Amino acid sequence: MVKEQIKNIVFDLGDVIINIDVPLAAKAFAELSGQEATAVQDVFKDVEIFRKFETGTLSAAGFRAYVRELLVNPDWEDHLIDTAWNALLLDIPPKRIELIQNLRQRYRLFLLSNTSSIHVEAVNKILYQTTGVEQLQDLFEQVFLSYEMGVMKPDAAIYQRVLQEGTMQAHETLFLDDNADNIAAAAALGIQTIHVQKPFTILDYLADYVS
Template identity: 65%
Template sequence: MKNPQIKNIIFDLGDVILNIDVPVASKSFAELSGREQSEILTIFKENDLFRQFETGTLDEAGFRNFIRHILDFSDLSDEAIDTAWNSLLLDLPPERVELLKKLKETYRIFLLSNTSSIHITQVNKILEASTGIEKLEDLFEIVFLSYEMGLMKPDTRIYEKVLEQAGIKAEETLFLDDNFDNIQGANQVGINTIHVQKPTTILEYLKDYAV
């Protein structure tokens, strides 16, 4: 049901705008390195790989070198690493972009994503191939990316920073994310939320807002 107080909508990226399959990346690195996928997952978790890259602790070169180090595979090329890392990024349905355009006529819309620079470069390629739109910044008023902010969802500080930088009020803002922890983080600072759960998509969740 539509909340008449809402003036701003913040979207997560993965599995909200863009379809993703996170385990595919570990499978790709397993195939590259000749290891089991379960071993790759353990290595990534023990080394806190996602957090380091997605909060900007590691830059692109540092990330690639870290991958070579933790997989003990010094001959991995930059291209091979990027391709494996990006393999979790799937398709971006054009109808979701059309929804964003429609919502933009009435609401201020923003993006807030836990992500990395390598992923964003590829996402923009997928976006352009799918819709002809060159980059995410052409869709949203402000694009908030974890690796640029030095913070990740569900840390409440990232939501507070978004509200402050955008100049918007929590009670007038709706946030959509597929991760329940991220939803709870936003709730803690007073933001209205929708927990996006497949197979339902934002087309259904926001149909009342797009009228």
């Protein structure tokens, strides 16, 4: 990768900007329903409920209704389901936000995330409580969210739309994601990539971009 070519930087959200722990959601739903976490995971996986929610096939209300049906708990209030679903969201280290704000002075910045409306609302609350930034849209030129786009990574179509709508050239664009499949799909289109892998963070990978 030639750093000097880069004009645009596209960030993933989970485990790139906000720390997450995906199994915590299944654990939270298991505790609510009195079932084993593995059983809950299997039920959700069989019907691809998260994929449907994160591609907009299910609305927030539809997602909640489906969860009630699948876990046979028709009386759960919305906030109980939202809290369980948001259990996987952890913290946003302020230094990552400071880095993004510094990068805005040199690059066009974008966000591309496989996510849902419930998660975005929760992330914005965490962002504001942690840094005083009101919403993700305040950090980026444009925010691309799978549930609004009707397609999710690693489908090539989502990257093509991002490049087109952002008027970006692939070879001038750097994409950071923690998922190897998502990285491979972007790289296949000529996008420059960084696979974010713990214990390293964007603070490590992008240190040279603000120096």
